[in-house]
């Protein structure tokens with residue numbers, strides 16, 4: 001028996017106005033410092049009922065720990081929200097999932113958020129995710145990532161009950177996304193779509209999401225990077241990124257994420273950058289196991305990027321987007337890399353991405369993938 005889980009998705013221009021139709025009385029908004037100061041939060045507030053009471057948590061950092069996430073949990077319980085809104089990138093949306101659960105269940109240990117434990121949520125509130133980047137897919141997933149205090153390791157918590165009730169994909173919220181974040185998050189989304197498509201848990205529903213996601217993102221990202229305010233192209237990439245999120249959250253990720261998470265933990269690099277730089281080499285590693293699927297994906301990418309091998313198609317596409325193609329290009333010296341290689345391999349080997357990658361990998365395979373990815377293929 002299989003499931004395909006998805007929030008109710010509201011998308012396209014002016015989709016933020018959907019909030020006006022909900023009877024929101026007491027709204028908890030979780031966001032980050034940048035958005036708190038930007039005009040985007042005002043856009044959100046303009047679409048909330050005027051009479052609604054609001055509590056804003058606006059200091060969620062890019063990789064929050066449990067302590068950071070839950071610093072104001074008692075205040076939240078007193079506020080007693082009927083809607084919890086995650087507004088921002090993956091960290092804000094992930095934090096909203098955790099706070100949504102812990103507000104309803106003060107007795108809950110956060111590590112009890114697992115697929116196997118019924119949580120009995122939604123007695124007090126509903127959860128809404130509104131992404132302001134096009135890439136993480138958190139708005140469509142039932143997972144939340146938590147950084148462990150003082151450690152490089154992160155924990156992934158998952159429960160179908162922390163899947164948002166609504167995901168609102170309003171392209172107006174991403175038109176001013178800076179170029180650097182636009183390209184990195186798009187590269188992350190493409191990696192989600194591709195890894196989900198060949199994951200050992202892939203299924204017909206996740207496959208359909210991946211194929212359309214790759215079509216939408218690869219056909220529109222060039223326009224978005226050249227003309228960031230092109231709302232149609234932004235809308236397509238924004239929808240594609242959520243489709244990619246639906247794919248991998250209903251299948252799984254693979255080795256590019258396993259290695260990328262590890263590199264990001266050691267060198268504090270943007271997530272999208274770290275996964276994209278490994279992806280072409282991971283595709284070469286997996287090729288014989290999933291050849292037909294990679295050929296199918298190669299046929300979806302616009303002809304102007306298409307090469308004989310899908311990995312080369314992606315190398316070219318990422319290059320045209322200005323995404324770093326190697327560890328070296330991320331500014332890491334050979335010495336730093338070699339000094340940390342054992343730790344990098346060990347952390348990557350612990351990732352669930354190793355379990356669902358289509359081809360089994362040993363630690364020496366992972367070490368070789370790291371080494372092959374230090375410098376770009378010439």
Ligand SMILES: [Fe+2]
Pocket residue numbers: 136188191192257271275
């Ligand atoms: Fe990712």
